[in-house]
Amino acid sequence: MTAPAAKPAKQDDAAAIARALYDLGPTPVIACKADPRFSYCLYVPKSLGKGGQPPELVVTMHGTGRGFTGYRDAFESFGRWNNCVILAPLFPIGVMGDGNRNGFKYMREGDVRYDHILLAMVEEVAEHYGLRFDRFALFGYSGGGHFAHRFLMLQPHKLWAASIGAPGSVTLLDPTRDWWVGTRSMAELFGSAPDIEAMRKVAVQMIVGAADLETWEITHKPGDRSWMPDANRAGTNRPERLDSLRRNFEEHGIDVRFDLVPNMPHDGLKAVSRVEDFFAEELAKRRSGAARAA
Template sequence: MPRPFTETTVTAHRAASPAGTLPAQVIWPAQRSGLAPLIALHGISRNASELVDLLRADAARSGRIIVVPHFSARRWPHFQRPCRSARPDQALLALLSQLAVTMPAFAGPVDLFGHSGGAQLAHRFAMLYPQRVGRLNLAAAGWYCLPDTSMAHPYGLGANAAPDALCWARRHAQALPAYLRLPVQLYVGSDDTLRDASLRQEPELDRLQGRTRIDRAQTYLDRFRRAALTRGILPDVALTLLPGVTHDVARAIRDAGLARHVTSDPSLAPLAAAC
């Protein structure tokens, strides 16, 4: 077991897997609350160190252990979704297993938080391994894997002409009932409406998921609810708009309290109205 801390500290870790090596920083609060550890996944800016700085105060406040992996551009050029050429899911599993050796809390379900590209990885990881996830927090994802067959994989669970599309669609659909039972909280800035180069733009994607991150989050909320209810599952999913926030994780945390949302005890009253 890690030694008791008198102040919040940060330690560096590195986990090897068949998919590649994944470094991470772990924020250890001085006082532990017993809440599940939180895995925080960066977006395509790969700003893991900045996330550590942004999340440190809320780790101390909430008593949560927070793990911030770093998917470097050199080793992980495509980390947003598991596929034949990249298996970030395997790297995350190896990291959790390594941390569980000295901290048993990592052997059970952990909470996930991802912003932008990190939110894409977070929900796809949860679809593949719902038993490893306690709560899912998705902030400003550019697009989603819808939990139905309305779009071909990777946009949904349908198949297309790509050689491995059917295989991956089946993998993501295999544990779908368990995934639809997870509590899921979506976040998007109220001003995150810019269609810039970082937002994937394709006619079919725009038509079926929407033209902005807000539209696409609302589509995902609706499709998640529909998929759950179709299977007799009561969905626990909501969308919160962060007032005055664009596609900027630092502003979302500093100005709109995003870190407080995702680190707080989920059994307490929500901090903001949800859709």
């Protein structure tokens, strides 16, 4: 029997070039298969597939300005030197056709569950690269900080670390008030109440600038889309509101590293170095534990 002909060398070369250009390093923007209204980009270490420890996943969530590629790029060196894939989702403004800038912050909008969309992206990336991400780290600043702490409440089993940066408003673990101010209606809206024991197992950082004091964008008023009673009860500005969230978490036995950064205004990119330090510390613990278990 005649042996099958080998692939032409040029075809193999083209596939290798395409992989190097589009699948490794900083990638182009990719539509999410589960719902192409949403997309993401990645940084994938070029060492992938060359042996050694499999990479971990870090998700960087944009804020209201949707600067998702900027956060991907800011964490590129971290991904390269710590063997991590960086996933930066894009949740566009107005996916329901109404111009709403804030839907993703509150986790549910029309038929969309934003935590489910992110989990679909994670699964898609893992499948494409032949990896497994049972848990990942999540960073979000400003609008992304909204998303990060509410994702932690909804999906704590999916995270090994969460860095919550300068959210304009916070949801407290409070069974006496409805979502989004509290968690009383969370089971009705999302199918489950907060699993506080699971949240205690996630490493949590909260970070905000001491000079982040403007309130024009975060003061809720009657008639606003996000208005509900007690919407402003956690504090006047971002440091006060994040400190309220810290105290609330700690009252429930959830340890928090709180970084109040001197002289820092509302600028998520300026927070990245401290977030990288936090993730690096937790990553070392995670890998050390995995090595001991092996």
